[in-house]
Amino acid sequence: MSTIKRLTRKDMFPFAVIGANAYVGMKVTSEEDIRKLGDRLWKMERIDPEINLYGLFRKGKLVGGMRMFDFTMRMFSTDILVGGLGFVAVDLLHKREHVCKELVEFYINHYAKKKSPMLALYPFRPDFYRKMGFGYGAKINQYRFKPGDLPKGASREHVVFVDHKDRQAIIDCYHRYVAKTHGMMKRNKAYLSFPLRPETKIAAYRKGKRIEGYIIFNFKSSSDENWLETEIQMQELIYENREALSELMTFLNSxxxxxxxxxxxxxxEFFHFLPSDPRTDSGKLIPPVGHECNTQGVGLMYRIIDTPGLFRALKNHNFNGRNCKLKITVRDSFYPKNAGSYLIHFVDGRPKMKTGNEYDVEIVMDVADYSSMVMGVVPYDKLYEYGQAEISDPAYLDTVTKIFTADKKPICVTQF
Ligand SMILES: CC(C)(COP(=O)(O)OP(=O)(O)OC[C@H]1O[C@@H](n2cnc3c(N)ncnc32)[C@H](O)[C@@H]1OP(=O)(O)O)[C@@H](O)C(=O)NCCC(=O)NCCS
Structure with a gap:
């Protein structure tokens, strides 16, 4: 018998112990470090009403917990509430006892009540959360290149270093970018309040008081044999126009x-078009002749929990001008309330939820792939080819694929 409730100040130490054991890579081992982790988690929860810590108790003892985040995500041309999940941690003595499963069920119900149509999380293992109905987001790419290969423009005169006191101008720039970029999430209050780490630097393209692009980065020594050899690790690159990008690249080139x-x-996924040499520094050749230019991984995952709510929010989005009466049948074994058939009539691309049974074509798929498809990550016809989606009339394959083809895949730089 489990009870799930909001964590309080006194739960922070036991929660941090569970977290430290679950995320060994954080290297939080001493009692002092565990206490500091608990203090930090609590401080963020206090500062930001959009971050909530919940724990699962059995026989009065905390055996697992999680952080939930109310994110505002740009979905095409609309802002929607997206429930984020992070720091899921289960007591090592209670693993494989459905603690995580119950936490995730609670999380889904929590955001269903808040009328959030979509959820997002970073998985410790993509297959674990795919089984729970989360679909892959756009792949993440790691590029490694030489600074001298970046384009050297005519000027870098507007590039300056900025710090914590310029944070509002940075966030204004970031939010203008969010307003134009599918998948991006607004900064929450905790992000605004926390000071930058001392090793973090921000080079910004500033015109008067306005920042129109920036790079957040740090230096890292890149060789044990040569302390002068340094790497720049870019954590975030945001730019609103090509002038800003050009000056920032010129700064890096220098x-x-x-x-x-x-x-x-x-x-x-196009960044290799920017440096003069697209190859990564691994020197690897993929047979027969593919020069490695980045490595890739699956990161952020999405889950639709309310189809009518989502398409109502997207009522002004143009799904590529198509006309189609579409029936979508979603399989959802983890959250059965979400399973079933939905009728959406697309008229000149605009979606309208319908009742009744009037449709041209029906598609059937799992909620995980459905979520990836609606986010514009994977085309419908690929899922059909792979045998992961069905269609009542293959003559509509192209129409359905075009409806859900996004101009750009989602981008998200928020870590949680
Ligand atoms: C990873 C971790 C959270 C797993 O927690 P856990 O409590 O051991 O996991 P659970 O027992 O709830 O396992 C998931 C269950 O959900 C079930 N499940 C998944 N999808 C399901 C579905 N669609 N329908 C029904 N059941 C489903 C699984 O089958 C499994 O149950 P089973 O073991 O009986 O087969 C935990 O091991 C941990 O804390 N790890 C370290 C930290 C970490 O990596 N956290 C995750 C960060 S995102």
Whole structure:
């Protein structure tokens, strides 16, 4: 018998112990470090009403917990509430006892009550959460290139270093970018309040008071044999126009004499078009002749929990001008309330939820792949080819694929 409830100040130490054991890679081992972790989790929860810590208790003892985040995500041209899940941690003595399953069920119900149509999380294992109905987001790419290979523009005169006191201008720039970018999430209050780490630097493209692009980065020594060899690790690159990008790239280019490599992790799948040499520094050749230019991984995952709510929110989005009366049948074994058939009539691309049984074509698929498809991550016809989706009339394959083809895949730089 479990009870799930909001964690209080006194739960922070036991929760941090569970978290420290679950996330060994964080290297939180001493009692002092565990206490600090608990203090930090509590501080963020207090500062930000959009972050909530919940724990699962059995026989009065905390055996697992999680953080939930109320995110505002740009979905095409609309803002929607997306429930984020992070820091899921289960007591090592209670693993494989459905603690996580019950936490995730609670999380889904929590956001269903809040009328959030979509959820998002970073998985410790994609297959574990896919089984629970979460679909893959856009792949993340790791690029490594030489600074001198970046384009050297005519100027870098607007590039300046900024710090914590310029944070509002940085966030304004970020939010203008969010407003134009599918998948991006607004910054929450905790992000605004926390000081930057001392090693973090921000180079910004500033015009007067306005920041129109920036790079958040840090230096890392890149060789045990040579302490002068340095790498730049770009944590975030945001730009509103090509002038800003050009000056920021020119700034990075000018570091070539001291910086050996720049590492950039991004969902931008086209970034290899920017440096003069697209190859990564691994020197690997993929047979027969494929020069490795980045490595890739599956990261953020999405889950639709309310189809009518989502398409009502997207009522002004144009799904590529198609006309189609579509029946979508979703399989959802983890959250059966969400399973079933939905009728959406697309008129010149605009969706309208319908009742009744009037449709041209029906598609059937699991909620995980359905979520990826609606986010514009995977085309419907690929899922059909792979045998992961069915269609009542294959003549409509192209129409259905076009409806859900997004101009751009979702981008998200929020870590949680
Ligand atoms: C990973 C971790 C959270 C798993 O927690 P756990 O409590 O051991 O996991 P659970 O027992 O709830 O296992 C999931 C259950 O959900 C079930 N499940 C998954 N999808 C299901 C579905 N669609 N329908 C029904 N059941 C489903 C699984 O089958 C499994 O049950 P089973 O073991 O009886 O087969 C835990 O091991 C941990 O804390 N790890 C370290 C930290 C970490 O990596 N956290 C995750 C960060 S995102």
């Amino acid at each position: 570091q070539a004499d001291q910086v050996h490599t720049i590492r950039y992790i991004t969902q931008d």
